[in-house]
Amino acid sequence: MFDSPLSASAYEVLAVAPDASDDDLRRAYRLRLRQTHPDTGGDAALFVQVQRAWDLVGTADARAVYDRGHGFSAEPVSFAPESATWRPPGRPVDTRPRARSFGQPGGWRRERYLTLMREWVGRGVALEDAYDPALVRTAPRELRRMLADALAEEATARIVGDLGMGFTVWHDVAADPHDPEAKLDHVVLGPSGLYALLSEDFGGPVRTRRGELIGEGVVGAPVAQLVARARALARAARVKFGGVIVVLPDDDVILAIEELGKVRGLPVAVVARSALSTVLRRGLSGARDIGGNELFDVRTRLQQTIRFV
Structure with a gap:
């Protein structure tokens, strides 16, 4: 979800600024949970998004990793033969x-x-x-x-x-x-x-x-x-x-x-x-x-x- 070029960032899902304090982030999370909970008329899909957003930025370590950014691969899928594909030494070849x-x-x-x-x-x-x-x-x-x-x-x-x-x-x-x-x-x-x-x-x-x-x-x-x-x-x-x-x-x-x-x-x-x-x-x-x-x-x-x- 959050690694898609089209998806909202974790901060956008939580409706909070990227530089929000930890306390503001926690309050925003609790508010969004109440707003999106299916039992109170919220959207189940959005409720899941809110939970996943919190998983990504809810702790200091997780937030630091998230803030470093998520790249989008510059390498397209290739169907070159395995023999022509570089791999680290010792990596097993998939022969299926x-x-x-x-x-x-x-x-x-x-x-x-x-x-x-x-x-x-x-x-x-x-x-x-x-x-x-x-x-x-x-x-x-x-x-x-x-x-x-x-x-x-x-x-x-x-x-x-x-x-x-x-x-x-x-x-x-x-x-x-x-x-x-x-x-x-x-x-x-x-x-x-x-x-x-x-x-x-x-x-x-x-x-x-x-x-x-x-x-x-x-x-x-x-x-x-x-x-x-x-x-x-x-x-x-x-x-x-x-x-x-x-x-x-x-x-x-x-x-x-x-x-x-x-x-x-x-x-x-x-x-x-x-x-x-x-x-x-x-x-x-x-x-x-x-x-x-x-x-x-x-x-x-x-x-x-x-x-x-």
């Missing part, structure tokens, strides 16, 4: 078979973020670290959203990459050749079916209503867009999706797995990131398993059709 992966997760958003950040800082001004927490926190929401989405896509890529050799994954798949933002973050093919994934970080709690996402940071109709893009790729490749999945940070959902039924004929689920492997291995309700020659045929059709942004 991984899913076949194509494309660069979060790549387009990373590039866009860096371009916009340079424009925002201004020409002639050296941009020493585009991922410096202090700089990121002061950037316009559009920039922070771009970075948050890139990090979300990379986090999902790590999970699906560990599904094993029975799965094939494509990242940053173009859904409209004329619009790079009209993309599918991930397409995952495995024995449980074919799924289109949207990796998001809205910077706060997200709920569902009538088959769509709602929340303070939600703009537009993400589920409807995801379904439309999946259907477009399905037509182009002459394949059938088993469903679509929206992947969100664990702290931003009430249920780890929430199946919303069908939208335009496709099963839809909103899934906490930590539950994604479980869902992809078992499949969604109503989705058809794929095996044998059919799995090979679907993979071939997608490989021949998919283009990357």
Whole structure:
């Protein structure tokens, strides 16, 4: 939650200034607990945020660590072979078979973020670290959203990459050749079916209503867009999706797995990131398993059709 470029800081959640005294911080915490407690009409998700904020700044040691800042990784996910990856001496090599992966997760958003950040800082001004927490926190929401989405896509890529050799994954798949933002973050093919994934970080709690996402940071109709893009790729490749999945940070959902039924004929689920492997291995309700020659045929059709942004 608090390590997202979009999320409020612990001090903002507690409604207190970063330089508040320990006594003021403690009073603010107690007040926010009363304001957000579900038993008094408060919001359960906000109540949890208040408790986590206190965990981060409630003691002198914890506050000192928090105040030093939380970085946002400058290194995108890489699918380079293990033999080409540096590691400290003595670190064991992970020899488990991984899913076949194509494309660069979060790549387009990373590039866009860096371009916009340079424009925002201004020409002639050296941009020493585009991922410096202090700089990121002061950037316009559009920039922070771009970075948050890139990090979300990379986090999902790590999970699906560990599904094993029975799965094939494509990242940053173009859904409209004329619009790079009209993309599918991930397409995952495995024995449980074919799924289109949207990796998001809205910077706060997200709920569902009538088959769509709602929340303070939600703009537009993400589920409807995801379904439309999946259907477009399905037509182009002459394949059938088993469903679509929206992947969100664990702290931003009430249920780890929430199946919303069908939208335009496709099963839809909103899934906490930590539950994604479980869902992809078992499949969604109503989705058809794929095996044998059919799995090979679907993979071939997608490989021949998919283009990357």
